Amino acid sequence: xxxxxxxxxxxxxxxxxxxxxxxxxxxxxxxxxxxxxxxxxxxxxxxxxxxxxxxxxxxxxxxxxxxxxxxxxxxxxxxxxxxxxxxxxxxxxxxxxxxxxxxxxxxxxxxxxxxxxxxxxxxxxxxxxxxxxxxxxxxxxxxxxxxxxxxxxxxxxxxxxxxxxxxxxxxxxxxxxxxxxxxxxxxxxxxxxxxxxxxxxxxxxxxxxxxxxxxxxxxxxxxxxxxxxxxxxxxxxxxxxxxxxxxxxxxxxxxxxxxxxxxxxxxxxxxxxxxxxxxxxxxxxxxxxxxxxxxxxxxxxxxxxxxxxxxxxxxxxxxxxxxxxxxxxxxxxxxxxxxxxxxxxxxxxxxxxxxxxxxxxxxxxxxxxxxxxxxxxxxxxxxxxxxxxxxxxxxxxxxxxxxxxxxxxxxxxxxxxxxxxxxxxxxxxxxxxxxxxxxxxxxxxxxxxxxxxxxxxxxxxxxxxxxxxxxxxxxxxxxxxxxxxxxxxxxx
Numbered sequence: 001x002x003x004x005x006x007x008x009x010x011x012x013x014x015x016x017x018x019x020x021x022x023x024x025x026x027x028x029x030x031x032x033x034x035x036x037x038x039x040x041x042x043x044x045x046x047x048x049x050x051x052x053x054x055x056x057x058x059x060x061x062x063x064x065x066x067x068x069x070x071x072x073x074x075x076x077x078x079x080x081x082x083x084x085x086x087x088x089x090x091x092x093x094x095x096x097x098x099x100x101x102x103x104x105x106x107x108x109x110x111x112x113x114x115x116x117x118x119x120x121x122x123x124x125x126x127x128x129x130x131x132x133x134x135x136x137x138x139x140x141x142x143x144x145x146x147x148x149x150x151x152x153x154x155x156x157x158x159x160x161x162x163x164x165x166x167x168x169x170x171x172x173x174x175x176x177x178x179x180x181x182x183x184x185x186x187x188x189x190x191x192x193x194x195x196x197x198x199x200x201x202x203x204x205x206x207x208x209x210x211x212x213x214x215x216x217x218x219x220x221x222x223x224x225x226x227x228x229x230x231x232x233x234x235x236x237x238x239x240x241x242x243x244x245x246x247x248x249x250x251x252x253x254x255x256x257x258x259x260x261x262x263x264x265x266x267x268x269x270x271x272x273x274x275x276x277x278x279x280x281x282x283x284x285x286x287x288x289x290x291x292x293x294x295x296x297x298x299x300x301x302x303x304x305x306x307x308x309x310x311x312x313x314x315x316x317x318x319x320x321x322x323x324x325x326x327x328x329x330x331x332x333x334x335x336x337x338x339x340x341x342x343x344x345x346x347x348x349x350x351x352x353x354x355x356x357x358x359x360x361x362x363x364x365x366x367x368x369x370x371x372x373x374x375x376x377x378x379x380x381x382x383x384x385x386x387x388x389x390x391x392x393x394x395x396x397x398x399x400x401x402x403x404x405x406x407x408x409x410x411x412x413x414x415x416x417x418x419x420x421x422x423x424x425x426x427x428x429x430x431x432x433x434x435x436x437x438x439x440x441x442x443x444x445x446x447x448x449x450x451x452x453x454x455x456x457x458x459x460x461x462x463x464x465x466x467x468x469x470x471x472x473x474x475x476x477x478x479x480x481x482x483x484x485x486x487x488x489x490x491x492x
Contacts, residue, residue, distance in 0.1 A: 001025040004449050007033075007065055007074040007230075008439035009058055009161070010239065013261045014038055014306060016054060018061025019433075020068060021440030023449060027463045030436055034061035040098045047098040049157075051084065055164060062227050070228060073443045074165065074217070075235035077242045077435060078157040080178030081133050085203070086163075088152040096157060099131035100347060103143075107135035110142075115196045118279060123193055125184035125272045125285030126177075127298055133179035137199050154203040158237030166215035166232035171205040175237035177287035182207075184272040184285045184293075210236045210289045211446040235442040240264045240296075241288040242438030245453060246431060247404045248461040255389060255400040257419070258434065259409025261303045263381065265388040266296025273395055281391040289442060290453045295396070297388040300340040302409055304377045307351040312370065319370065325414045327371030328378060334480050336364045336376045339491055340384055362491055378415050382422035383484045389423050403427045406434030410467070420469040421477045431464040 001024075008019045008030075018034040036057040041048050058076070065071050084096045097103065108130045111120070117128075126132060133156070140148055155163055156175035163169050176182050176189075181199075183190040187207070194201035208214070212234045222229050236242045243258040258264040272285035272293050286294040305324065312319060319327075336359045338345070344354050352373050359366045359376075367373045385403075393399065403423055409415055410429040420427040431437055441456040450456055471477075 001449065004444060004447070005068060005071050006440055006443040007061065007071055008436045008443070009061065009074065009076040010242075010435050010439060011038060011054060011076065011078040011157075012239065013079055016057060017436070018058060018064070019436045019440070020065060021436070021443070023440070023444055025449075026459070028437060028440055028459060029463070030433055030440065033064040036060075040100075041095075046103070047101040048095040049082065049098055051092065051095050051160070055161065058161065058165075059221070059225060062221070062225050066227055071230045072447060073213070073231035073233050075233040075439055075443050076158045076161040076165070077235060077237055077239045077439050078161070080156075080175065080238045080240070081131050081136070082157050083133060083136070083154050084157070084160040085147065085151045086153045086155065087150055090163070093147055093151060096160070097136070099136075103139050104130045104135045107138050111135065111138055111197060114198075115193065120193065121279050122274055123183055123190050124180045125274045125278075126180040127282050127284035129298060134181050134193065134197070134199070138197055141197075141199055148200050148203070151200070151203055153205060155205060156237060159205065159234065162214055162232055162234055165217055165221065167218050168215040168232070169205050170208045170212070170214055170234060172212065172234040172237040173207055173210050173287045173291075174241040174289075176207050177285070178238055182287070184274065187287065187291070208234055209291065210234070210241065210287075211442045213446055231447070233443045233446050235439055235446070236289055238286070239435045240286065241294065242436075242442065243406050243434040244268065244294055244438070245289045245442055245456055246434040246438035246460050247406055248428075248431070248457055248464065248466055249404055250454075250457065250461075253398050253400060255392070255403045257385060257403060257405045257409070259301050259405055259407045259415070261301055261306065263299040263301030263385070263409070264294075264296050265299055265385055266294050267392055267396065267398075267400065269293045269295050269396070275395065277391075277395045281395065283391065283395060292453070295392065297391070299381070299384055299388060300345060301381065304340060304345060304351055304381075305374065307348060308373060308377070311350050311352055317370075321411070324370065324374045325412055327369070328374035329414055331371045331375040333375070333476075334379060335372065336367050337383065337484060337487065338376060338380045339488055340377070340380050342491070362487070378412070378418050381415065382418035383481055385419055386422040386481050387485065387488070401425060405429045406431060408432060413469075416467070416469045417472070420471045421473060422481060424471050424474055424477070426471065427469040428466050429469065430466040431460065437463070
């Protein structure tokens with residue numbers, strides 16, 4: 001077959017890249033064309049995404065792609081929940097606001113004044129988090145109504161980039177499923193949620209399946225950059241679903257951890273699970289490729305390491321992630337543990353100080369060194385994964401013999417090993433670039449070079465080496481987990 005070349009734009013919470021994917025019919029190879037930081041901007045009291053700069057960086061990636069000949073398509077994936085609001089002329093009314101902005105404080109509880117919590121979950125099947133789109137939109141409807149009156153449409157972040165690349169508006173299914181505005185069973189906007197909360201449903205775009213070609217690169221962009229036209233594909237706009245598509249498994253029932261700034265821990269199902277247990281455990285049902293459902297927990301992930309490292313840099317101490325892992329490895333196990341999802345760890349700032357304060361408050365030894373802090377974070381994450389595993393097993397009634405870990409976290413052999421130890425089953429780690437592989441493969445499926453989700457995973461197994469970590473010290477870890485369970489209850 002003819003070699004296919006596509007561009008994957010992968011935007012994470014702290015950095016972005018434009019990657020070239022080449023498919024020869026058997027394997028996908030990836031090459032980085034352009035990498036850049038993604039730095040939120042605080043203006044006044046509001047934290048924004050710098051959308052204009054990000055769009056500029058995508059153009060730089062397009063410029064660099066010219067050296068590689070004809071490019072067939074481009075697709076953008078981003079984080080979930082955030083959005084931009086456009087007027088009738090297609091102009092942004094303001095830069096998209098960051099999900100870590102404080103404006104949503106109290107909105108979750110405010111929503112329950114209008115809609116019953118249990119009913120809310122039954123409709124959407126989404127984990128309740130204040131960052132979800134519905135609570136951001138509720139804030140605007142209560143406090144920025146004038147802005148909404150001027151608005152003509154609301155586009156989720158990947159769809160916003162697709163619009164400015166192609167001129168076409170839509171809402172890709174995986175991005176829609178992060179909003180808590182979607183009816184999880186019927187896969188359409190929930191009029192009940194929209195009307196009960198008095199939200200402007202008229203702003204929401206038509207939902208399209210993951211892997212939908214939405215148009216061609218705007219002629220004015222082609223002219224500006226001197227590039228040939230290419231298809232713009234609404235792949236899986238939410239990066240988690242790109243990563244899940246790239247899990248290199250042939251099994252129907254499997255556990256995955258997409259480990260980056262966030263850890264997305266879950267399994268893939270044919271239909272949403274919305275029952276008493278999933279309600280109690282606050283597990284989300286997220287849409288993905290082929291109409292599949294990701295049944296998962298959102299857990300704070302490498303954010304704790306990333307933000308700690310930033311704090312140490314502010315203090316004049318430069319550490320690579322590899323150096324931090326070496327410092328943590330020999331430290332005493334289970335000396336100090338935290339709940340990674342405790343609310344004080346979510347904002348940016350001095351995370352090491354907050355961890356010390358948490359440990360002091362809960363009567364544990366206070367981590368003093370960088371190694372002790374990193375050990376504390378990694379062990380706490382591993383035990384939190386075990387907790388999520390038990391919850392998912394209880395909801396689905398299934399056993400899972402192996403965990404597939406993908407994303408940046410797989411570069412940490414320590415975290416992979418601790419996860420295998422905590423969960424009591426092997427961890428298969430890789431690919432590191434799962435999100436990029438998934439983005440590329442979904443584009444290839446959209447144009448017919450790859451036939452199915454199963455074929456995507458087969459191609460990626462052939463394209464990447466996977467490392468396997470076997471569980472160690474089962475008795476010690478089982479005892480540590482039981483104690484951690486009780487501690488978490490007491491920490492609430």
